[in-house]
Amino acid sequence: MTESTTINHRIRDNAERLAAALESHMLKSFAPDARKELRLxxxxxxxxxxxxxxxxxxxxxxxxxxxxxxxxxxxxxxxxxxxxxxxxxxxxSTAKTPGTYLPGRREGDKVQVLSFLNFKGGSGKTTSSIHTAQRLALKGYRVLAVDIDPQASLTTLFGYRPEYDFLDSGTIYDAIRYDDPVPLQQIIQKTYFTGIDLAPAGLMLQEFEHETPQALINNVQPPFFARMATVLQEVEADYDVILFDCPPQLGYLTMSALCASTGVLITVVPNMLDVASMSQFLQMSADLLDVVGNAGAQMEFDFLRFLINRYEPNDGPQQQVVAFLRQLFGKEVMTAHMLKSTAVSDAGLTQQTVYEVERTQFHRNTYDRAIDSLNQVNEEIETLIQHAWGR
Incomplete structure (x- = not known):
């Protein structure tokens, strides 16, 4: 047996053992064949x-x-x-001011499409996007969460197992692929979380990255940067807000999401290595957006914000980095920030969010700090959405 074959076998064996262990973990957390349910x-x-x-x-x-x-x-x-x-x-139905209790779109308002992105993995994109989706849904907005990361972490958090449920079909890839795409409505899933629908992801999404260069050569229409916006038009009347959880790379999927977006939230972990990585990300983004803009892409963002993630208020170097970013970007750095919290990581052990778990499961102060942080971030995002609607 050659060394390369041995490595293949070892990797496959590791993958199978990990999958079995994860399956066992989920069976301990949830009943067999059960879907997640939101608490009261x-x-x-x-x-x-x-x-x-x-x-x-x-x-x-x-x-x-x-x-x-x-x-x-x-x-x-x-x-x-x-x-x-x-x-x-x-x-x-009896409110004196329209939108007091149902604050979503009114006639003439355009759907708000938000992309959570960064070039670097571990910057909190998925954590930010799912907590924002859930908070907006609890506030009465109709939300579509679109997972465009082939790793499908957002899809997993909604209780699906992408490697089983969407191995060959059923993901957003089916709606944006170049060969015989299906209507987006056919792949949208209702979730256990009232007010949120999901366009799932899976490994098949990676095919979009592989197929796009040939599609560009063959001039397949619409081009890659317009495909996401085109399919969203089919369902946008059903939603107030659409959220993209983007992959940690600046590929064709991310560019397609950006060209469909009305708002961009760049997640930033406040240390200099991450900021240096973000500098490269911004430069590459600008260069690529220039290219697709010259090719006819329409990109008009209502807002772009930097969201400080995994922030530790007592960490002096982090405070310096945040001050550095605020000096550079001013109001484009969000006032609220997402704290680094054991409540978030502990909830993730059972594939849940802080909004899903009971307060009694945590130390009261830990839970309250996490919830307050998340609510402040999401209230600021909600304000940006309302301002984009002229309110």
């Missing part, structure tokens, strides 16, 4: 999400304006995401 929310959490007081929420029940919800033997009410959405519709 307490009355306090529900009132906070709805933007009303807990006493007003109780009055809505007392007056019979909203349906009964799950109630414990002790009389505590718990609300599903579906309950919250139904209450939003009830409150919106």
């Amino acid at each position: 929310f307490s009355a306090g959490e529900a009132a906070d999400l709805l933007g009303i007081s807990a006493s007003f929420l109780r009055k809505l029940h007392f007056d019979g304006r909203i349906l009964d919800v799950h109630t414990t033997p002790g009389g505590r009410r718990h609300y599903s995401a579906e309950d919250l959405l139904a209450i939003r519709h009830t409150l919106e």
Whole structure:
């Protein structure tokens, strides 16, 4: 047996053992064949999400304006995401100001398409994009999450197993491929999280990177940079916000997402190595965007922001890097930042987010700091979206 064959066998054996271990881990976390389910929310959490007081929420029940919800033997009410959405519709029907409880698009508003990206892996793109998608959905927005990373981490967090569920078909690749693409609606999946649909990813997405050079030679239309925007037009009426979780490389998939976007969020870990990498990323992005712009791509961003990720407030060098970035880019650096938190990493052990786990599962202060950080980031993103709609 040659050394190369031995290496192949070793890699394959490692892959199979890892897949089996991950399968075992998931079976311990979730029942066999079960899909993820979103937890219920307490009355306090529900009132906070709805933007009303807990006493007003109780009055809505007392007056019979909203349906009964799950109630414990002790009389505590718990609300599903579906309950919250139904209450939003009830409150919106009598609101003095349109959009108070359903803040999404109105007539004339364009769908907001946000790309979370960076050249470097581990910068928190997936963590940022899924927490933003979930927070916006809980606030009443209709969200489509589009996973364009062949590693499919976002798809996995929604409870799918890409290596089994979407091995040969069913990913966003099927909608943007050059040979016999399918309508995007056919591959969009409803998720366990009310308000969020998913266009999944899988390893087949890598084929888009391989096929595009030949498609450019053959002048296949629409070209790669317009394919994502073209397929999104088929479904954009169904959503207020569309989020791209981009791969950690500046390839054809990322460029296609950028050319479909109205807003860009560049995630940055505040250390000088990551900032130096980002410098290269920005230069390459500008050069490539020049090329596709000259080829006819329409790129009009409502906003571009740098999102500080995995921030440790007591880390002096990190503080210096953040100050350095703010001096360079001013208001393009988001005011809020995502803290580095064990709550985020611990939730990830069971493929969950901080919004999905119960507060009682963590040390109270740890959970509260993580939630506050995430909410501040997502409120700032929501403000950018509303401002793009002229509100």
